[in-house]
Amino acid sequence: MRLLQRISLALAVVFTLGVAGAPVSAQVTAFKQAIAEAAAKDAALAAFYKARNYKPIWTGRLGKDSQRRRAFLAALAKAGDHGLPVKRYDPAAIKASLKAAKTGRDRGRLEVEMSRMFLQYASDIRSGVVNPHSIDSGMVRKVVRWDRLQTLVAFEKSSASRFIKKLAPSTPEYLRLMKEKLKLEKQIGRGGYGPKVKAASLKPGASGASVVALRNRLVAMGYLKRSASQTYDAKLQKAVQLFQLDHGLPTDGVAGKSTMAEINKPAEYRLQSIIVAMERERWFNQPRGKRHILVNLTDFTAKIIDNGKVTFITRSVVGKNESDRRTPEFSDVMEFMIVNPTWNVPRSIATKEYLPLLKRNPNAVGHLRLTDSRGRVVNRGAVDFSQYNERNFPFNLKQPPSRGNALGLVKFMFPNPYNIYLHDTPSKNLFNRNVRAFSHGCIRLQKPFEFAYALLAKQVSNPQEYFQAVLKTGRETKIDLKEPVPVHLIYRTAISKPKGGMEYRRDIYGRDAKIFRALSKAGVALRAVRG
Structure with a gap:
């Protein structure tokens, strides 16, 4: 001053x-x-x-x-x-x-x-x-x-x-992030979270120097009150569970390999995540819609938000961490859903994954129909697949509506240049995984029917009955949303909690690390506030 x-x-x-x-x-x-x-x-x-x-x-x-x-x-x-x-x-x-x-x-x-x-x-x-x-x-x-x-x-x-x-930005998220940033800078000024835990893993009942180090780090992070205990007791187990909940980990109360890796991350690393989240909030400094759909890729969830409150949430599967499969970040508007959808196999998948199979066996992937440019079904026995490659393959592959369809029984469309949408899936077991990055880029939903009911509740009196009636026809059917809903695909590794504190997620695609390097190059620096 x-x-x-x-x-x-x-x-x-x-x-x-x-x-x-x-x-x-x-x-x-x-x-x-x-x-x-x-x-x-x-x-x-x-x-x-x-x-x-x-x-x-x-x-x-x-x-x-x-x-x-x-x-x-x-x-x-x-x-x-x-x-x-x-x-x-x-x-x-x-x-x-x-x-x-x-x-x-x-x-x-x-x-x-x-x-x-x-x-x-x-x-x-x-x-x-x-x-x-x-x-x-x-x-x-x-x-x-x-x-x-x-x-x-x-x-x-x-x-x-x-x-x-x-x-x-005047969003509650930005204001909370800035508040947590200042708190963390003071924590760093006091020495951060203290020494790392040397043990690879710890379980309830353990004791010794590593348990003390674990306790001290959780105290510094605000998950545990100070104590002189050297034992992995019930209080420490509960603190570990709270930490796991805030970091998207299985809440078993055991400081295993994944949990210990997160516990040992320094305060400076968390500060980087918050600074990147603030930058992302500035990029996203625009009206989101009174009702909107929010998909946080790192959190593997899809939410419907009405007037600032989460009214529906489901687990999701996002794109695999490969160059051509990572789910992009953007906003668009959901206009309709398709019940009993046909899967028109993207050309990249058809040529890179299925064409090699067809070359070895023309009858491979028999659940898919081979069609020409006019949509006519082609007899596979009359095709010499060996003469085709990714560039000259002239056919399309389609999967008719069915419970085994790759898109499941419903997809939710917000037409965009990236061919990304939300959809059902027959691979339900993937939702039990902690890290759910398996798709070709689209967002798979664990509870697609309930998601549809929540969207349709604004336009029909009995959305479940209406949806099920359409589903039972077995026919591909388009249902327009009378009020289109904004969709925001975001990527946040640092998320503030409304009542104070932070949640953190892993940088699954390495994007936040790239952003912080760019910010550092532009002159952004970490601060430690003392006193």
């Missing part, structure tokens, strides 16, 4: 007294000329200042300019709280420019630089520091960036402090 006060005082002196020894008219002319030159290569800045006849919004003598300076500098002082790259808009740079400002031209260049810095900060805190598309091909979410010219125009007409305050 002392730095901000010195900067504000310096600004007041420079901009109130002007440049000693220079005629006022000459100062004004040089000032405006400097603004025009400094803004020339930036279309938004050039248009903004030209429209206002090169009058300042930061460096003028008017009270509003002073208010803007104070509000902006105060915001920059808290940029680190948001996990932003502080050095990208360092107030110290402004101070240095002030000390060097000797002429009207100096002030003009500083005026444009402050606007440029403000636009950078506004974009970073509202829509994210880095571009997801440049980090991972699976992050295809459309990030909304404000028009830079309109941002400046709106800022100039608004209360500076209120405008800046509204830039950051």
